[in-house]
Amino acid sequence: MSHLTSHHTLPPFPEGEKTAPLVSVSFAKLEAGERSASAAFFKACKELGFFYLDFLGSKLGETIVSEAEKLNKIQKEFFALPNEVKDVYGRPHLHPFYAYRYTETEGKDENGASLRNANYNLRKDDILGQCERLACHPMILDNQALFEDYVRHCRAAVNILLEHLNTHLELPAGTLANLHRINERSGDHVRFTQNQPHAFDEERARRAEHTDFGSLTVLFNWLGGLQIRTPDTNEWVYVRPIPGSCIVNLGDAMVKFTAGILRSNIHRVVPAPSTQAHLTRNSLVFFTRPEDAVILKRLQGGIIDAQPQSSEPEAEMTSHDWIMKRGTGQLPGIFTSKGFEERVYDAPSHIAPSRSIPA
Numbered sequence: 001m002s003h004l005t006s007h008h009t010l011p012p013f014p015e016g017e018k019t020a021p022l023v024s025v026s027f028a029k030l031e032a033g034e035r036s037a038s039a040a041f042f043k044a045c046k047e048l049g050f051f052y053l054d055f056l057g058s059k060l061g062e063t064i065v066s067e068a069e070k071l072n073k074i075q076k077e078f079f080a081l082p083n084e085v086k087d088v089y090g091r092p093h094l095h096p097f098y099a100y101r102y103t104e105t106e107g108k109d110e111n112g113a114s115l116r117n118a119n120y121n122l123r124k125d126d127i128l129g130q131c132e133r134l135a136c137h138p139m140i141l142d143n144q145a146l147f148e149d150y151v152r153h154c155r156a157a158v159n160i161l162l163e164h165l166n167t168h169l170e171l172p173a174g175t176l177a178n179l180h181r182i183n184e185r186s187g188d189h190v191r192f193t194q195n196q197p198h199a200f201d202e203e204r205a206r207r208a209e210h211t212d213f214g215s216l217t218v219l220f221n222w223l224g225g226l227q228i229r230t231p232d233t234n235e236w237v238y239v240r241p242i243p244g245s246c247i248v249n250l251g252d253a254m255v256k257f258t259a260g261i262l263r264s265n266i267h268r269v270v271p272a273p274s275t276q277a278h279l280t281r282n283s284l285v286f287f288t289r290p291e292d293a294v295i296l297k298r299l300q301g302g303i304i305d306a307q308p309q310s311s312e313p314e315a316e317m318t319s320h321d322w323i324m325k326r327g328t329g330q331l332p333g334i335f336t337s338k339g340f341e342e343r344v345y346d347a348p349s350h351i352a353p354s355r356s357i358p359a
């Protein structure tokens with residue numbers, strides 16, 4: 001039997017582990033405009049802000065899945081490079097956000113070099129040649145066509161999701177699409193991530209809690225470790241990876257645009273559960289953000305107009321400023337539909353912001 005993904009090469013996610021109640025939405029059905037799939041999608045965006053997007057049976061979807069597999073191989077090669085090679089592409093000298101970032105762990109590799117938890121953010125506008133390109137490792141340039149295809153395909157899928165949201169929100173046609181035009185500058189990016197295995201540590205888990213800043217996130221992971229806090233019980237539960245599906249979650253921008261109709265749920269990455277806990281964990285993320293110049297505030301029209309008005313004036317910030325401030329620890333806390341929730345460890349004396357790798 002041929003496999004579209006590499007999940008079968010890894011120990012399975014353990015049976016009996018409590019998992020998050022994500023619904024699965026068929027992308028092929030959304031592409032076909034099927035009403036019941038569209039309704040289930042909108043419900044998931046309002047109630048949990050997280051769902052599986054089942055790509056099987058869709059040409060575009062299966063293409064994205066196979067590209068994600070190729071990029072996962074590339075990210076493993078990238079993270080296996082000597083630390084000093086990766087550091088050339090690191091923050092802060094390259095860029096405060098679109099760069100390689102890491103935290104050191106106590107582990108060492110066979111050459112005695114420190115093992116790291118790391119991520120590498122690669123801008124959509126660099127990949128599509130829409131700005132002066134930041135320096136990146138030759139491995140990225142050698143795979144330029146793959147990166148470009150991946151960005152275009154993820155964006156095509158995201159556009160379909162935005163179109164369905166636009167309809168359910170009863171916004172004038174094209175409202176959300178016009179805030180996310182692919183050829184305009186935005187904070188969209190591909191992220192490689194790698195985490196070393198470690199024992200569960202409550203403080204570290206708390207430090208990892210976050211919401212995503214942007215609009216929609218397309219996430220592939222191969223091992224457990226992602227957890228969401230369920231809105232009804234406030235319990236942290238694992239999200240089981242499903243071969244052929246990505247995990248989609250909504251970010252802060254969608255909460256702001258819809259005055260809280262849509263949900264950006266808090267989540268975090270902790271060690272993979274029992275059967276997988278000894279493995280180095282990678283995930284591949286595509287973040288969609290509104291265009292840089294878009295002001296993040298409630299949109300006018302449709303069912304958003306019926307949402308209560310906030311009594312406090314909204315601080316108006318462009319998408320670009322929001323992402324840079326959130327991404328570099330200048331706007332700490334967890335953003336919810338009620339505004340910011342301060343986190344215990346955001347207190348300045350506790351842990352330096354650079355110790356957590358923000359979304």
Ligand SMILES: O=C(O)CCC(=O)C(=O)O
Pocket residue numbers: 191193212219220221225226267268269282283284285358359
């Ligand atoms: O690695 C994962 O599964 C999730 C990563 C994540 O939440 C993020 O990078 O914002």
Ligand SMILES: [Fe+2]
Pocket residue numbers: 210211212267359
């Ligand atoms: Fe995230």
